[in-house]
Amino acid sequence: MAAHGSSIIVGLGELRTSTLPDDVLVCVGLGSCVALCAYDAEVQVAGMAHMVLPASSEGRRVGLESKFVDLAIPQLLDEMERLGALRSRLRLKLTGGARMINGPADDDRQRIGERNVDAANAVLCALGLRVHGDDTGGNRGRTARLYVASGKVRISLIGGDSFEL
Amino acid sequence: MNEHALAFWTEVAGRGFRRAMMNLSQLCGEPINVESFGLRRVEMTELPETMGGADAEAVGIYITISGPAHGHIMLAYDPGMALGFAEMLLANPSGSTGRLGDMERSALGELGNIMASSFLNVLGESTGLRLLPSPPIVLSDMAGALSDIIAADVLLVQDHAFLAQTEFRVAERSMSGAFIVVPRQDLLEVLLQHRSAA
Numbered sequence: 001m002a003a004h005g006s007s008i009i010v011g012l013g014e015l016r017t018s019t020l021p022d023d024v025l026v027c028v029g030l031g032s033c034v035a036l037c038a039y040d041a042e043v044q045v046a047g048m049a050h051m052v053l054p055a056s057s058e059g060r061r062v063g064l065e066s067k068f069v070d071l072a073i074p075q076l077l078d079e080m081e082r083l084g085a086l087r088s089r090l091r092l093k094l095t096g097g098a099r100m101i102n103g104p105a106d107d108d109r110q111r112i113g114e115r116n117v118d119a120a121n122a123v124l125c126a127l128g129l130r131v132h133g134d135d136t137g138g139n140r141g142r143t144a145r146l147y148v149a150s151g152k153v154r155i156s157l158i159g160g161d162s163f164e165l
Numbered sequence: 166m167n168e169h170a171l172a173f174w175t176e177v178a179g180r181g182f183r184r185a186m187m188n189l190s191q192l193c194g195e196p197i198n199v200e201s202f203g204l205r206r207v208e209m210t211e212l213p214e215t216m217g218g219a220d221a222e223a224v225g226i227y228i229t230i231s232g233p234a235h236g237h238i239m240l241a242y243d244p245g246m247a248l249g250f251a252e253m254l255l256a257n258p259s260g261s262t263g264r265l266g267d268m269e270r271s272a273l274g275e276l277g278n279i280m281a282s283s284f285l286n287v288l289g290e291s292t293g294l295r296l297l298p299s300p301p302i303v304l305s306d307m308a309g310a311l312s313d314i315i316a317a318d319v320l321l322v323q324d325h326a327f328l329a330q331t332e333f334r335v336a337e338r339s340m341s342g343a344f345i346v347v348p349r350q351d352l353l354e355v356l357l358q359h360r361s362a363a
Binding site for chain 1: 208209210212213219220222227302304305306307308309310311312313314316317320321322323324325
């Protein structure tokens, strides 16, 4: 957690939490990766995970385990609970999961974004949680910002377009 | 990777880059200066920085390496540079192109094709292996989004890569770009096993 208010970049395969109202958690340049933004307004605890791959069973569990959707989401929720959040109060928003390359519909590598989104929804469903807002898929990169003071999530695209999720 | 293996990869990648630049120079009829060449271990989380930073708008020419081993090649430019290269290749006046249309994308794809093939030919000559480039894909988006394409593959098996990168400049024009090769671990292992086969 940062010592003072700032933009906290959540890099590839990382997860971050914050309770400082001036902080903004940022996933920059999401392509096929997905970002889960979680917020408990009651205690102003925010968390964000930048996930690259759908399932740890598909790869080697070396280095950052939070690169995998199935490992990152429970880790993020555990960390937020340690900071005082309650799962039942969390507002969850999901973004990313673009298909950056067009190719055969059955090519798993090219469907990685879609598979990441499906995996995130499946993990959340298994935990008894639901997504309150999402902007996923498509073929464009996104930057996601989660404002700790308000829990608002803002999505930006190349060319200056942005909107609140 | 031990010192011996690193020396081999450095030597063969350096020759590959020089061949690619020579062929680019012939293609565009202008001398090319190699501004820098480096080979280093990077964590995959740092990959967007090699392409100008995750939030930077970039044009990437993406090619996969297949055959007996696998890897990725990305030529990355800022959008203005990409237009400049397309104009040069299409013999259009400098500054005459406002956006990347089909013709420009096709020209950039050909640029990527020639440079990747040149690089892989040198690897083939050094090892006797037939490494194949995929058809090039020209993409325009945030550098972070482009680097996801490589990261999603490499991170399946490793968290780092021995990335080879060169920056070059077309001497008579203010144009430069980055040529990045990200081998999967199996590519380096296979190259080493076959280094004396050629």
